[in-house]
Amino acid sequence: MQSYRQNLIFLITQPHLDLKTETEKFIAGLDSKVFAALFVDVSFLITALEFIDGQYWIEDLKNDGEEKKVVIAHFLKKFFKSELRPLLFFQSTLDGTSIYDIKFYQNTVLAIQKTIVSAAKQKPFPQSREFATTALNMMSELFEFEHQMTMKKNDLNQELDYTLYRSFDCLDECFNLNYKSEHPDTESRTIERIYLQSGVSVQSSYSALLMALRYVNLPSGSRFIDLGSGFGRVGITVGLLRPDIEFSGYEFVENRVNVATAAVKNLGLDKRVKFFQQDLSDQNFAFPEAETYYLYDPFTEETYKHIINKLTEVASRKKINVITKGNAKLHFLKAENIRTWSKPQEFRTGNFCLFRSN
Numbered sequence: 001m002q003s004y005r006q007n008l009i010f011l012i013t014q015p016h017l018d019l020k021t022e023t024e025k026f027i028a029g030l031d032s033k034v035f036a037a038l039f040v041d042v043s044f045l046i047t048a049l050e051f052i053d054g055q056y057w058i059e060d061l062k063n064d065g066e067e068k069k070v071v072i073a074h075f076l077k078k079f080f081k082s083e084l085r086p087l088l089f090f091q092s093t094l095d096g097t098s099i100y101d102i103k104f105y106q107n108t109v110l111a112i113q114k115t116i117v118s119a120a121k122q123k124p125f126p127q128s129r130e131f132a133t134t135a136l137n138m139m140s141e142l143f144e145f146e147h148q149m150t151m152k153k154n155d156l157n158q159e160l161d162y163t164l165y166r167s168f169d170c171l172d173e174c175f176n177l178n179y180k181s182e183h184p185d186t187e188s189r190t191i192e193r194i195y196l197q198s199g200v201s202v203q204s205s206y207s208a209l210l211m212a213l214r215y216v217n218l219p220s221g222s223r224f225i226d227l228g229s230g231f232g233r234v235g236i237t238v239g240l241l242r243p244d245i246e247f248s249g250y251e252f253v254e255n256r257v258n259v260a261t262a263a264v265k266n267l268g269l270d271k272r273v274k275f276f277q278q279d280l281s282d283q284n285f286a287f288p289e290a291e292t293y294y295l296y297d298p299f300t301e302e303t304y305k306h307i308i309n310k311l312t313e314v315a316s317r318k319k320i321n322v323i324t325k326g327n328a329k330l331h332f333l334k335a336e337n338i339r340t341w342s343k344p345q346e347f348r349t350g351n352f353c354l355f356r357s358n
Helices: 004-013 019-028 031-060 072-080 085-090 099-123 126-154 205-215 233-241 256-268 301-315 328-332
Strands: 223-227 248-252 273-277 292-296 321-324 345-347 352-356
Touching: 004 019, 004 085, 004 099, 019 099, 031 072, 031 085, 031 099, 031 126, 072 085, 072 248, 085 099, 085 126, 085 256, 126 205, 126 233, 205 233, 205 321, 205 345, 223 233, 233 248, 233 256, 248 256, 248 328, 256 273, 301 328, 321 328
Parallel strands: 223 248, 223 292, 248 273, 292 321
Antiparallel strands: 321 352, 345 352
């Protein structure tokens, strides 16, 4: 499986190639799992090359105006022993390179990613499902690696100098999640903060979702509900990685429900993953029971109070998990809610939290 990386390095480093044509030839013969590994490597490389670019200029500033050449391979050695360890296959490629080579590599890797995504969108079922599932599992391992590196850095009062937070967002294109399909008149029909026409920012990051699935430890046969499901990224991820549980997503904007529903149908997930249009502030909404709930800060103060009251009612009857993203955690930490919910397990400096009912 690793041999594909030699071809990848050739594509990245060779000038004067018809890059699109050569990339299409290369990926045409790959099975779905290797194709997924290629996607993950390329997406990580884009972030890594930006990091290397930034580190080069930091090293250059240390020269304090002296005409001293920065040797990229030398100052990167320490990083390949730590935060760049998953990209060890690329380390020797950087021997003897200049900052101009790095700039060239950045452009070629972006072009390769664009061709990969275009090809992934065309993959038929079940290859598309195998590709996506493999990619998500590999991404999960990288996010866990990043999490462990971050904790080590924190112990040393240091920070990790890159983030994979948005490195894999283009996977949405493979699912045909079209954020440009928003209807600008929708907002006039609700007081809720639905973040219309906000692009990928209306979605929870893949890092939050995949870390949640690693640490929540959902029991087989349980139910997972997303309150404010957007374009369906949570449902797609849960559906692909946990075929043994049932998912329901509730979303105010009808167009987002339609996009999400089409995506799960294309992936063959529509029997276990469902999306519904629903105004969650509606006092007459029959609140569904589940073992796990997900909230990505989509509500007004009034709606939060209503939703948390409903979750508290469910928690009085059974043990449940609530995964919060963004400022949603603040509503669960209010004094009136302390007795119901455990102290949250926090990730990404508290931006993503896992609450369990007491």
